[in-house]
Amino acid sequence: MLTDIIEEEFDIKEEEPWYDHQDLEHDLHLAAELGKNLLEQNRDLEETLQQMYITNQEHIQEIEYLSKQVDLLRSVNDQHAKVYEQLDSAAQELELKNQRLVLENRAAQTKIEGLTETVEGLQTQVEELQRDLQKLKLVSAEQTRSSGCDSVQSLTCCKENCRLHKYISHERPISTSRSSLKSEEQDEYWELKRSVDSLQMQLSTERAQREAAEQEADALAHELSQLEPKATLLGVYKERLAEMEAEVQELRLLLRSSKDNVFLPLDDEVGGARHKGRSLQRCSSERQLLSDEQPEMKHHGISLLNEVDAQYTALQEKYDTLLRRCQGGMLSENQKTAQTHTLLQGVNTQNDSQQPEYKALFQEIFTFIQKSKKDLKENRSKSGQAE
Numbered sequence: 025m026l027t028d029i030i031e032e033e034f035d036i037k038e039e040e041p042w043y044d045h046q047d048l049e050h051d052l053h054l055a056a057e058l059g060k061n062l063l064e065q066n067r068d069l070e071e072t073l074q075q076m077y078i079t080n081q082e083h084i085q086e087i088e089y090l091s092k093q094v095d096l097l098r099s100v101n102d103q104h105a106k107v108y109e110q111l112d113s114a115a116q117e118l119e120l121k122n123q124r125l126v127l128e129n130r131a132a133q134t135k136i137e138g139l140t141e142t143v144e145g146l147q148t149q150v151e152e153l154q155r156d157l158q159k160l161k162l163v164s165a166e167q168t169r170s171s172g173c174d175s176v177q178s179l180t181c182c183k184e185n186c187r188l189h190k191y192i193s194h195e196r197p198i199s200t201s202r203s204s205l206k207s208e209e210q211d212e213y214w215e216l217k218r219s220v221d222s223l224q225m226q227l228s229t230e231r232a233q234r235e236a237a238e239q240e241a242d243a244l245a246h247e248l249s250q251l252e253p254k255a256t257l258l259g260v261y262k263e264r265l266a267e268m269e270a271e272v273q274e275l276r277l278l279l280r281s282s283k284d285n286v287f288l289p290l291d292d293e294v295g296g297a298r299h300k301g302r303s304l305q306r307c308s309s310e311r312q313l314l315s316d317e318q319p320e321m322k323h324h325g326i327s328l329l330n331e332v333d334a335q336y337t338a339l340q341e342k343y344d345t346l347l348r349r350c351q352g353g354m355l356s357e358n359q360k361t362a363q364t365h366t367l368l369q370g371v372n373t374q375n376d377s378q379q380p381e382y383k384a385l386f387q388e389i390f391t392f393i394q395k396s397k398k399d400l401k402e403n404r405s406k407s408g409q410a411e
Contacts, residue, residue: 122230125223132220139213 125227129220129223129227132216132223135216136213136220139209139216142209143213
């Protein structure tokens with residue numbers, strides 16, 4: 025009986041649910057949200073990893089580029105160091121050569137001084153011997169003249185003649201030996217002199233080369249000092265040219281706007297003409313300065329200025345003529361304030377022979393403006409239809 029009761033209770037417990045559906049759904053929602061959050065975090069982490077990888081690659085490329093530049097700079101520095109070493113070695117060699125040449129020059133000068141002293145001594149000895157010979161010749165001549173003297177004098181003359189004969193016979197080998205020595209010394213002297221001349225020529229050539237190099241360096245420095253202000257002037261000229269081009273554009277806009285502003289009074293037009301004339305004079309003066317100071321300026325800006333100059337000179341002449349006639353009393357205040365349609369009525373009432381020229385000019389301008397307006401309207405209507 026007990027076993028049957030226990031089995032029934034156990035079956036009842038198994039039939040009862042051990043979980044709640046709402047809790048299960050809540051847990052599933054939480055798990056789904058957690059999965060979504062984890063996926064989003066995983067995506068963010070992957071994006072950050074990709075960005076870090078890209079940045080790492082960029083840094084690696086930059087490091088490689090910088091390492092290459094460092095290698096190039098090292099190679100260039102090594103080359104410069106080698107060149108400096110070569111220049112130092114060449115300078116040292118030149119200094120040693122210069123010192124050797126100076127020493128050789130000094131030795132040659134000492135040798136030349138010694139040889140000159142020996143030559144001077146020999147010359148003095150020769151002069152003394154020549155004087156002795158002249159004295160002996162004079163003595164022999166006096167003895168021949170006094171042939172009628174005593175036997176004692178004859179004996180003395182014979183003795184003197186014997187001495188003279190012995191002296192002459194002894195003088196000949198001495199003179200030959202001295203002449204041979206003198207010729208050898210002269211040969212050595214000329215050889216030393218030639219070597220000294222060659223050394224002096226070398227020194228003069230080296231000095232000339234040094235002076236030429238110094239002159240070239242001075243010339244280059246002078247050219248650089250002259251080119252620096254020219255470079256600054258070029259910058260200034262470029263700025264002026266940009267200003268001139270801007271003024272040219274403004275003048276063109278004024279030219280276009282002047283065609284639309286015919287309805288304004290004549291005084292305003294004359295003042296605008298004066299202002300335009302002043303701006304034109306300033307443009308022409310600046311352009312002349314640019315052409316005088318820098319002949320190699322761009323031709324494009326100059327051509328534009330020439331065109332605008334021609335147009336505005338023509339307009340200025342027309343407005344000057346109108347101004348003179350207005351000052352002569354041909355226009356009144358009512359005519360100045362009247363609009364272009366009143367001018368047209370006056371033009372229709374008066375004859376063509378009695379019309380002043382400024383009215384004809386205004387009539388032409390007005391007709392040109394009407395035509396331009398009609399053309400603009402037609403173009404706008406065509407463009408609107410096409411759209």
